[in-house]
Amino acid sequence: MGKMEKELREKAKELLESGEVAVVIGYGFNRRKTRVTPVFITDPAETDKLVFNALCVNNLSIYLTRKYKDVQRIGRPAIVAKGCDIKNIVVLITEGQVKREDVYIIGMTCEGVAYKQELLKEKLVPEIMPVKCHNCDVRNPHVTDTVIGEKSDFTPPEEPTGMVFDKIKQIESMTATERWDFWNEHFTRCIKCYACRQLCSLCYCEQCITEKNMPQWIETSAHPRGNLAWNLIRAMHLAGRCTFCGECERGCPVNIPLNLVNQKLVLTVKNAFDFESGYDENVHPPMIVFKEDDKESFIK
Amino acid sequence: MSEEAKAETTDSKESFEPKIMAFVCNWCTYAGADLAGTSRMEYRPNVRIIKLPCTGRIDPLFIIKAFENGADGVLISGCHPGDCHYTTGNYHARRRWIAFKDLLDFTGIDMSRVHFSWVSASEAIKWVELINNVTDDISALGPFMDFKRLNKKEAE
16 A cells, blocks of 8 residues: 555645645544544645555545535645545535536545454455445546556456345345334434434535424434434435445444445435436436336326 | 224224325315315315425425324325426426335335325316225224334333
C-alpha cells in the first residue's frame, strides 16, 4: 500500500497547490494509528496525513451533502473514494445534490476493507470483509477524475453471494408470521438514535419525515410500533437509491440487520425496473421515472 | 382465526365487523364511489374513504399509519393507467407500490390485508363488488392482531 499512499499524497498536494481544490477529504490515522478517521486537508504541507489501507471502510461521500454545510463552505472538494463510495456520489449527482464538475474524485482501486475497523489484525482476510466487498464490481473505480493504485483483476461472482443474500433467501422462505416475528424482534431493539440516518449519505433531507410533527407521522419514542414505521419508511425512502454501502448497519448500535431490508429493495428494483443505482450519473433514479408497461400482478 | 382474535371478537358481539381504510383518488375512484351512491347501489358499510388528489399522493406511510390506528385492511384505488387527471401520477404510484409491496411482504405484514385496484369514474358496479369482496376477505381473516398486539406492547 505504500506506493499507493505516496501517489495519493502527491496528487493531493498537487491539487491543493494549484488551487484546483480547496480541501481534500480523505482518511487519516488516529494518534495511536489503530483506526482511521476522516481528515480534511486544506494545507498542502499536511497532505502526509492522508492514508489508504484496509481500515478505510467509512463512506466519505456524506461530506459532499448539505448535511455538512461547513465542509461545503471551504470550497471545491477533492474526495478520496473507493468504488463503493463513488456509487453514492453518483446517486448524489443524479439527484442534483452535487454537480459532477464541483467535485474532484480521487478514485482508489481497492482490494476490500475490513467490515469493522476493530476486526483488522495485521492482515486483511476475507472473513472480516463485508459482503459488498466479496461481490464488488467496482474495485477499479468507475467515475473518477484520477485513479490511484494498480488495476484490480478481481471478478465478482455471477450470482451475488454472502451472508446477506443467504439470509434474504432464508427469510423469503419463512411464513408471514415468522417474518413478522423475526423483524419485530430486531426492530423492538431500535432506540431511535437515528445513527442509520446520520451515517447515510443519501439521507440528506434537511427535515426528515420523522421530525415532522404536525401531524406526528412517525412516533419518536422507542416503541415497537414507531420503530417498525421508522425502519420501513427509511428503507422505502432508499428504494432505488441505496447502493448497499452498508454504513447504516455498521453504525447501528443495536445491530439491526438493516442490510437485509435495503438489499431486498435493491433486488426488487433490479428485478422490477432493471435498474441498479450508482453506476451511471446520467440516468434518472427509478422512483422518479416510470414506464407505461411496468409489470405488476397485484392491482386488480 | 386465532384463539386470541376469537376472544377479542366474541367480546365485542358475535360478528366481527372489519375496519377498512380506502385511500382513493379524487378523479376516478371517488367519482366511481359517488356514482354508486347516487345510483343508490348498496354496499358494505365497513369502508372508510379518504379522498386524495391523486394516487401519486398516497404515501406508503398512510398504509402503515392506517394499520397502526387499528385498520384491519387497507384498500388503495385510483385511475386506470393512462387515465390519470395529472397525466402520470398513477404510473409513479404504481412503481412505488411495486417496491413497497415487496418490502411489506418481506417484513411479514400480511399482504392479504392490502388491496390495490383501478376503479374509474364510471365503474360504480366494480366499486361495489370490490368493497363487498374486500370486506368478505377481511372478515374471513379476522382482526389484524399483528398490529393490535404491537400497540399493546410496552416500549423496551
